[in-house]
Amino acid sequence: MKKIxxxxxxxxxxxxxxxxxxxxxxxxxxxxxxxxxxxxxxxTINAFTVEEGQxxxxxxxxxxxxxxxLYLKKVELEKQISAIxxxxxxxxxxxxxxxxxxxxxxxxxxxxxxxxxxxAATSKQLDDINSEIxxxxxxIEAQRSSLNITATSFNKExxxxxxxxxxxxxxxxxxxxxxKTKGTVLSKYAEVNEMASEGKALxxxxxxxxxILRAYISGDQLPQLKLxxxxxxxxxxxxxxxxxxxxxxxxxxxxxxxxxxxxxxxxERANLVYAIKVKVKNDGRYKIGMYGEVKL
Numbered sequence: 331m332k333k334i335x336x337x338x339x340x341x342x343x344x345x346x347x348x349x350x351x352x353x354x355x356x357x358x359x360x361x362x363x364x365x366x367x368x369x370x371x372x373x374t375i376n377a378f379t380v381e382e383g384q385x386x387x388x389x390x391x392x393x394x395x396x397x398x399x400l401y402l403k404k405v406e407l408e409k410q411i412s413a414i415x416x417x418x419x420x421x422x423x424x425x426x427x428x429x430x431x432x433x434x435x436x437x438x439x440x441x442x443x444x445x446x447x448x449x450a451a452t453s454k455q456l457d458d459i460n461s462e463i464x465x466x467x468x469x470i471e472a473q474r475s476s477l478n479i480t481a482t483s484f485n486k487e488x489x490x491x492x493x494x495x496x497x498x499x500x501x502x503x504x505x506x507x508x509x510k511t512k513g514t515v516l517s518k519y520a521e522v523n524e525m526a527s528e529g530k531a532l533x534x535x536x537x538x539x540x541x542i543l544r545a546y547i548s549g550d551q552l553p554q555l556k557l558x559x560x561x562x563x564x565x566x567x568x569x570x571x572x573x574x575x576x577x578x579x580x581x582x583x584x585x586x587x588x589x590x591x592x593x594x595x596x597x598e599r600a601n602l603v604y605a606i607k608v609k610v611k612n613d614g615r616y617k618i619g620m621y622g623e624v625k626l
Contacts, residue, residue, distance in 0.1 A: 354564065354624060354625055355547065355626045356545035356546055356551070356606065356623065356624040356626075357545055357622065357623045357624070358544045358545030358622060359543070359544060359621055359622070360541050360542065360543050360544075360610075360616050360618055360619065360620045360621075361544055362537065362538055362541055362542065362618055363536060364516060364535070365510075365511050365513070365534070366531050366533075367507075367509065367531070367533055367534070368528075368529050368530055368531050369395065369507070369520075369527060369530045371395045371397070371504045371528060372395075372525075372528055373395040373399075373525070373526060374395065374524070375393060375395055375396075375522055375524050375525075376393075376395065376396050376523075377394050377522060378392065378393035378507065378522050379392050379393055380393065380509075380515055380533050381515065381518065382517060382518050383514065383515060384514070385512075385513070385515075386509045386513065386514075386515060388509065388510060388512040389510065390508065390509045391506060391507070391508055391509075392507050393507035393532075394505055394507060395505045395506075395507065395526050397502050397505040400505065403498055404498040404499065404502070407491050407494050408495065411491045411492065414484055414487050414488045414491070415484060415488055418481045418484045419477045419480050421474060421477045421478065421481065424473065425470055425473055425477070428466060428470045429470065431466055432463065435459060435462050435463045435466055436463065438459050439463060442459055507532065511537065512537060513535040513537035513538065514535065514536060514537075515534070515535050516533075516535060517534040518532075519531045519534075520532045536618070538612055538614075538616075538618075539612055540609055540610065540611055540612055541609075541612040541618070542580070542607050542608065542610070543577060543607070543608040543610060543622045544605060544606070544607055545605070545606055546604065546606070547603060547604050547606060547624075548602075548603055548604075549603075549604070552582075552604055554626050555582060555626060557580070557582060558579065558580075559578070559579045559626075560576055560579075561577050561578075561579060561608055561624050561625065562574055562576065562577070562624070562625040563577040563608060563610050563622055563623070563625075564623045564624075564625065565615070565616065565620065565621070565622045566621075573615065575611070577608035577610040577624070578609050579608055580607050580608070581606065581607040582604060582606050583604050583605040585604075586602035586604055587602065587603065587604075608624060
């Protein structure tokens with residue numbers, strides 16, 4: 331009876347071991363979409379609050395590059411614009427005297443018309459005042475045209491300076507270091523008081539709220555898989571077992587490649603494999619570079 335008990339115990343032990351050795355369909359490592367944020371201006375970094383491991387929001391201001399010279403250049407251009415526009419003629423003021431003369435001439439014409447009705451004025455007086463009014467109108471029209479041409483020429487002279495001011499404002503905006511994508515800072519490449527140049531990498535960031543498992547499958551497994559298919563992802567739980575979660579297949583390589591040295595597929599004899607990407611929601615458990623297995 332004792333021998334039967336020992337034999338039964340051995341069978342159960344073997345069965346348990348076989349259950350722990352799960353036959354996974356694919357394995358690989360976790361990765362994330364990493365973005366390198368670079369400087370967009372030249373100058374000394376006056377402030378930079380980024381730290382590795384810090385979680386940043388999108389459009390968050392994280393520092394700025396010295397912009398003193400750009401600001402002074404903008405002020406200089408604005409002064410030049412003011413100096414040019416100060417030369418523009420004031421059309422209303424310069425035509426005021428002609429307008430006054432025209433108003434007086436119209437008043438005189440009305441007076442002559444009334445006198446003419448009473449026989450106290452002559453037709454020649456009316457003709458003279460009408461002629462004077464026409465001359466004044468033509469003078470006003472000619473003067474207005476001349477003044478408008480002069481004003482337009484000054485506007486055109488100032489126009490390129492306005493464009494330069496807009497260019498300076500754009501450069502001033504780029505002196506602000508603004509994080510454009512939410513995520514966790516993975517690496518920091520610059521410090522305060524260092525010189526920044528356009529295109530210099532400042533830090534690397536990745537959104538770790540979802541993470542990607544890049545795994546590899548053999549050719550005979552390929553027909554079993556399709557995009558947006560739900561699969562099961564297993565990772566070590568640190569206690570000798572596995573933590574299991576769901577994942578979604580977001581990409582399947584359309585070309586085969588040689589099996590990576592660090593990867594073993596279900597069919598170890600396969601020389602060529604297909605890479606796949608499985609997106610997994612991350613509660614902080616999964617880290618870049620961690621190994622994971624996929625069950626189709």
